[in-house]
Amino acid sequence: MKTEMTMETAVQQNIELTPKKKRMNKNTWQLYSLAAIPILLVFVFSYLPMFGIIIAFKNYKYNLGIMGSKWVGFDNFKFFTHSTDFIRLVRNTLGMNALFIIFGTMAAVLVAVFLYDLKSRNATKVYQTILITPHFMSWVIVAYIVYAFLNPQYGLINSIIQSFGVSPKDWYAEPKYWPGILTVCYIWKHVGMDCVVYYAALMGMDNSLIEAAKIDGANKKDIILHIIIPTLLPLITILTILKIGNIFRADFGLFYQVPRNIGKLYATTDVVDTYVFRAMRVIGDMGMSSAVGFLQSIVGMILVVATNKASKLIDPETGLF
Amino acid sequence: MNKREFGGQVLLNVVFIILCALIIVPFLLLLAVSITAESDITKYGYQLIPHNIDFSAYQYIFKSPKMILDAYKITATFSFTRMFFSVLLMSMIAYPLTKREFKGKSIISFYLYFTMLFNGGLVPTYILITQYLHLKNSFWVYIFPGLISPWYVFMIRTFFQGLPYEISEAALIDGADEYQIFTRIILPLSKPVLATVALFMFLSSWNDWNTSMLYITEDHLYSLQYLLQRIMENIKLLQEIQQQGIILSGAEDIPSETMRMAMAVVVAGPALIVFPFFQKYFVKGLTVGSVKG
Incomplete structure (x- = not known):
């Protein structure tokens, strides 16, 4: 009886729906009209610059325009790859990002495990709120904070080490300290946000595993080693792989603001993104700047696609596309 | 809770209190320096606990x-405007991507996705905006x-896909058009x-300084963060700010360090107070996760 009723209504609806072809067309048209402006905006601001890549093969002069400037083939690329900057940039960009991936992940996992172990939900909330706060600050603010600590004349760190009898250091003139300083800044700003994913994974974990292990006499160390770490490992692997995909893209804000664009520190703080900016803005070499940007974009694309494939092999549910 | 577990919890809380201190103390240092007397700075350097509290920096x-x-x-103006239009426009492209009738869905998805993989880079974008669109100092x-x-388009689309299909179907049968269903x-x-x-x-708008640095040279159009960056680069800017209002007896009167x-406190303070209230939305955004093509 019931199925008959539904059949009947369905037939009725079908009859009603048949002459609706015209209205469906209007609706489809409306869908396209909704999409039109966003598509246009993406075209203007993302696709048009892609055509501008030919600047990398030209000796660009403002007054001649893109078309009028002279072709120089691969000269811009050769100039860059043969310069001493090349090695330094690759080393700094890869090296610093590797430090961020290794220590950033370790810190995030550690904090997530600690949060998971906390019994009091209220305390967890308070701690999490505080730990996330730096995420809301710009790198400009972080640069001020770092300056307040490291200012060679008045900085807090120098007064502290002086009270221990160590002579004050000119932090903004010694490149060797900066890989460490920048890693600390990275972790300080991101750990609260980065640990959220791991914390969520732990919260979603089957609690009975831990209960059973406890009954079997497992201690804290066993639980962390044999239950918590194995639970997080797939997630850690995948997030790390995806981060490796972006290893040639540096966080411009961190590397530009925090070392305050000081030339003496370039040995360890200059990365591809800051170099591209400087080549364009300070040196005014548009051709070379876009050549470096182009190289970065191509290598970045290959890495992202490859790492996405890799993460999909491990877990088909991940990856972007 | 047995005694050992209790001890563990205490220890854990101590660890977190230390971690939170590591987050909070840097902000406190900014605040402390800003309310220190300028003469104390030259004598003792930046201190977490000021010898003499002095609000003259704020007075200036x-x-x-x-x-x-x-x-x-x-x-504030561009952050709110940009927020409104970006959410609206991203929904406008995300919605058709959920519809069967929308032909070329996968092409459009790829069209969007490709911009995440590859971009023209800084120089072409800069030339486009300054030479062709003439948006410099605008x-x-x-x-x-x-x-x-x-990224957000796909996030919104995933959410739209999770909405019960029956509701919009029913509206469609009742004669609603797509504009009405969408809005x-x-x-x-x-x-x-x-x-x-x-x-x-x-x-991201509120914390933007790149845009000003690249495209703005007129100081009345500076974004907040960029103004702060300029002050870091050039302490003289502070004096200029002062001299716009009043004539000072001498530049050395300005407590420049504090x-x-x-x-920095005036710029960071309000954000520091307001943003944590919205924390749960930020956290949610991270765990939505299933952003897929």
Whole structure:
């Protein structure tokens, strides 16, 4: 009886729906009209610059325009790859990002495990709120904070080490300290946000595993080693792989603001993104700047696609596309 | 809870209190320096506990606050405008991507996705904006570029896909058109994801300094963060700010070290108080996760 009723209504609806072809067309048209402006905006601001890549093969002069400037083939690329900057940039960009991936992940996992172990939900909330706060600050603010600590004349760190009898250091003139300083800044700003994913994974974990292990006499160390770490490992692997995909893209804000664009520190703080900016803005070499940007974009694309494939092999549910 | 577990919890809380101190103390240092007497700075350096509390840095700033007020006004205006239009426009492209009737769905998805993989880079974008679109020193340069972020488009689309199909189907049968379904059903039902995306967009606009650095040379159009960056680079700017309002007896009267930090407090303070209230939306955005093509 019931199925008959539904059949009947369905037939009725079908009859009603048949002459609706015209209205469906209007609706489809409306869908396209909704999409039109966003598509246009993406075209203007993302696709048009892609055509501008030919600047990398030209000796660009403002007054001649893109078309009028002279072709120089691969000269811009050769100039860059043969310069001493090349090695330094690759080393700094890869090296610093590797430090961020290794220590950033370790810190995030550690904090997530600690949060998971906390019994009091209220305390967890308070701690999490505080730990996330730096995420809301710009790198400009972080640069001020770092300056307040490291200012060679008045900085807090120098007064502290002086009270221990160590002579004050000119932090903004010694490149060797900066890989460490920048890693600390990275972790300080991101750990609260980065640990959220791991914390969520732990919260979603089957609690009975831990209960059973406890009954079997497992201690804290066993639980962390044999239950918590194995639970997080797939997630850690995948997030790390995806981060490796972006290893040639540096966080411009961190590397530009925090070392305050000081030339003496370039040995360890200059990365591809800051170099591209400087080549364009300070040196005014548009051709070379876009050549470096182009190289970065191509290598970045290959890495992202490859790492996405890799993460999909491990877990088909991940990856972007 | 047995004794051992209790001890463990105490230890854990101690660890977290130390971690939180590591987060809070740097902010306190900015605040402390900003309320220290300038003469104490030259004597003792920056200190967490000021010897003599002195608000003259703030007095100087608020005596002629035009520049910082301008920056606040500009930043608030473009942040809200950009947030509104980006959420609207990203929903407008996300919605058709969920519909069967929308032919070329996968092409459009790829069209968006490709911009996440590859981009023209800084120089072509710079030339486009300055030489062709003539947006240099224009307020609109804060608004237009980057309105559509593919990542958020896919996030919104995933949410739309999770909405019960029957509701819009029923509306369609009742004679609603797609515009009506989009504005009256889909958008109101999607408040959680739209709020999350809106906040992410707002945060990135609020903290924007790149745009000003690249495209703005007139100081009344500086964004808040860029004004702060300029003050770090050039302490003289502070004096200029002062001299706009009043004639000073001499430049050396300005407590420049403490004023620098006071400016940082004036810029960071409100954000520090307001943003944590919206924390749950930011956290939600991270765990939505299933952003897929």
